[in-house]
Amino acid sequence: MHRVVAALMAVASCTSIAQAQTAAPPPSSSPPYTLERALVAAGASSPSLEVANAGVRAAGAARTVAGLRPNPQVQVQVENVGGSGAYRGTQSAESTAGLALPIELGGKRSARIAVADSRSVRARLEAAIALSDLRERVTQTYIAAASGERRVEIARQLAGFADAGFRAASTRVAAGAASPIEQQRADVQRVNANVALERATREAAVARENLVRLVGEPVAGPLDAGWFDRVGVYGPALPRSADGTLILAAAEADVATANAQVRLARAQRIPDVTLTAGARRLSATNDMAAIFGVSIPFPLFNNGRAAVSQAEAERQGVDARRRVTILDTEQAIASAQAELANAAAAARSAGGPALAAATEAARIARIGYAQGKFSQLDLLDAERTLADTKAAAVDALVAYHDAEARLARLTAPAPDLGGATP
Template identity: 80%
Template sequence: MHRVIAALLAVASCAAIAHAQTSPSPPSSSPPFTLERALIAAGASSPSLEVADAGVRAAGAARTVAGLRPNPQVQVQVENVGGSGLYRGTQSAETTTGLALPIELGGKRSARIAVADSRRDRARIEAAIVEADLRERVTMAYVAAVSAERRVAVARQLAEFANRGFSAASTRVTAGAASPIEQQRADVERVNANVAFDRAVREAVVAKENLARLIGEPIAGELDVAWFDRVGTYGPAVPVSAQGTLIIAAAEADVTTADALVRLARSQRVPDVTLNAGARRLSASGDTAAIFGLSIPFPLFNNGRAAVSQAESERLQVDARRRVTLLETEQTIASVQAELANAAASARAAGGPALSAATEAARIARIGYAQGRFSQLDLLVAERTLADTNGAFVDALVAYHDAEARLARLTVPAPVIAETPQ
């Protein structure tokens, strides 16, 4: 039997090559719904991008707040009223009206601005991260939808083979050339193939609906199967550094924020000064006198040293986390590169001569079985080989495109953030 299958594969290879050279593919009636179109639609309707944009605007408003100076205070004070004797009523009242102006020392304002700037830059990087994550999600959903359509085509072909096999088995049993068991076995294969086809159709509908929900618009027409079948030519993977990527930019932005928080904590150790100036009116004599004052807090219980120690420890923690992120990202990039190369090799092997030969072998086995030249077992082996090859090809394409999307997500370059004048 193995020799028969080997002969079928050899004949099928030659037939498939000749068929590929002489039979052009029919043109598509309408342009397919491409991945790029899906990405554009998702970018226009995704609520996650709106959340990220709102975060950037909030960080910009926080930067404005950080640059504001303390408000002055208007102070009014009345003394020597409501007493007894000379101080009964308001005849001896002393009314003081003044203005208190807080003055920040130690660079507190510039330290606050530095913290707000770093958080605003981090919000912009977070917005870029959300966009990259959305692109990866849409790509994987598109891959799932188009691979489901490919599996529908495979299941349809197997169902057609099973229906023809049942017809051929019925004809042979009627002619007395085969046992009724063959007809029953062919009927089981037909039923199972039709059930598998119905299941594949339902899964394709669900996958397409999920993609439509993600991008926020209905999908008209077929998906881009040609893009799905296309595999890039990858040789030995060139190592890719994680430096300059979006992931490392986020970790470095966290370190910058931690540095600014250390600077802010140190500035808080310098006491602020409040200047007071006003006028006092003496009701008894009608005279008015100027008043000047200066108040400085005395750091007796809280001198800010503990806050500085906390900020410095958190800065060391964030910097260590940055180094861990760099190491893990480079390891992940190397692993995904290997997965991408392996998937590309598997797809080229499964979708090349092997798939053409298996398809032609199944066709020849079907004809030979109908003519009584091959047994039903030979036919089942040929069809199972075709199904396995088709499934391996689709699985390899899914693995390839998923790895390609993950590698693209890992290597997204950091956005260029323009400096804002202080």
């Protein structure tokens, strides 16, 4: 039986290539809903981008807060009141009104600004990461929906083939040219094909609903089958480093924030000075006198050394995570490149001459079975080969586009934030 199918495949491969070159997709009543349109729609309504943009605004406000100086204090003090004797009531009261102005020393303000600036850069990178993640998610959801539509088409074709096989078997049995078991076998094949069609239809509907939820608008018309069938040409994969990628930029921004935190911790070890100036009124003589003062904290218990040690340890950890990120990213890029090349080769093989030959072999087997030249087992084997080849072609296209989306996410370039920080 397998030799018969192999012979059919050999004969069909010659005629199927010519047919594949002249075949044209059926006309569509409405333009396809493209991936680019889905990306634009998702970017306009995605809550994840709103979260990232809110983080950018919050970081900008935090930078403004970091640049503010300490507020002065208004001080009012009344002495020598509510006592006894000469100090009964307010006749001997001494009133003092003054202004206290904290003076930051050690570069605390500039250190705070540096921390806020690095966090602002990190927030902007988070917004770019959110956009890149959204593009990957939309692409993968679009792939699932497009492959679902393709699987429905394949299942519908196979169900039609099964119906035709059942009719051919019924005709042969009625003519006494075949055993009734062939009709029963064809009926089982038809039932299974219809069940597979229903399952593929439900899965495709769910995939399309997921795409609708993600893009935030109705998805009308078919998806872009041309994009789904398109496979790029890839040669040997060149080694790619993580330099310039969005992932590495985020890790380096974390290191910059940690360095700024160390600088701030060191600046906070230097005590601030509070200057006081005011006027005192002496009730006994109704005279006025100026007062001046200065206060300096005495770092007896907390001199800030532990905070500096903590910040330095955290910086070492962040820098180590940056090196781990480089290794993981470069490894993931290499794996994605290999998967992309393998999937492209598999898609070109399964969706090219192999699929055309399997289609032609199944067609010849159906004609031969109806004319009594091939057995039913030969027909079933040819149709099973066709179904497996079609499924492999769809799986290869899904793997190709998924690897392409993951590689695009891994190698997404970092945005230019040269003028982003105030």
